[in-house]
Amino acid sequence: MSAERPTPVPHRGAPCWVSLLARDLGAAQDFYATVLGWTFRPAALGEEFTVAMSDGQPVAGIGAVVPNLQVAVAWTAYFAVDNADATAARIRERGATVAVGPLRIGPGRAALAADPHGAAFGFWEGQTLPWSVGRGNAPAWLELRTRDAFAAAIFYAEVFGWAAGEPGGVDVTYEDEQVIVRDGGHTVAALRGGAVEAAPDPRIRPQWHVHFPVRDIDVVTSAAMASGGTVLPVEPAPEQGRAAARQAVIRDPDGGLFTVTEAPRQHPS
Structure with missing residues (x-):
C-alpha cells in the first residue's frame, strides 16, 4: 500500500491496491519504466517504497524486499477491509495463514496472508490513493487462478463479506464456470479453477494475477524481452466480455x- 494523497475508504472487499516487492528496487523501476512507461515518485512509507505513475495517476507500488525476509518476488493484490484485526481472525478461523501483520502503515493498517490453497493476498484498513481496478490507469482487472474456484469464492466471501447483502460491499456472481466480482457494476476480479463439483486441478499453483492495460502488446512484449524479461503463453480462457482482448503473460x-491486456476494457453492468 501507499500512504500518499489519501481518498475515502473504498467499498469493503474491493481491490484497493497492487504492489511488488523487488530484490533490487532500482532494477525493477528501470524494467517497468521501459516496458510499461511508468515513472516513479517516493512514497510516504520510506525511501525503499515508491509509487508507480502513468499519465500522472497512481498505478501500483514497488518496494524493496527486506534482505532477511525470505519471500518470492510477486505482485500482490490488496483488498479493503473495515477492521484488519477482525479480518485476520476470520482468515485464521478458516485454516488460512496471516503471514505479516496487521501492521500500522501511514494512515492505515496492512497485512499479508495466504488463502487455504496457498494464494497470497493482502488486506488494508484505512484510506487509499485515488485508484480503482478497471478505471483509468489502474490494472484492468485481477484474476485468481486456483484449483477450486467455488471453494475459494466461499473463503473470500466469508473473509471479506462479499455479497453479504449489506451496503458498501461488492457483488459476486457465478458465470461460465467462474466467480465474477463486481464493484459498483464493473468487473474487478475473476476466480477461475474448475466447475462446480469438478475435481480440483493439482497442476494449478494458486495465485492472484494482475492484468495491466497496454496500448500495443507487441511493443510491450518486445521491450520486456529486450530488458531481460520472459514472455509466456496465455492459456485460452473465457473472456468475460473481452472477446477482442490480446494478452501476454510476462515474468520480470x-x-x-503479470499479465498485459491490449483490448479496451469493458465493464458489464
Missing part, C-alpha cells in the same frame, strides 16, 4: 509475474 527479471 526478478521473477514477478
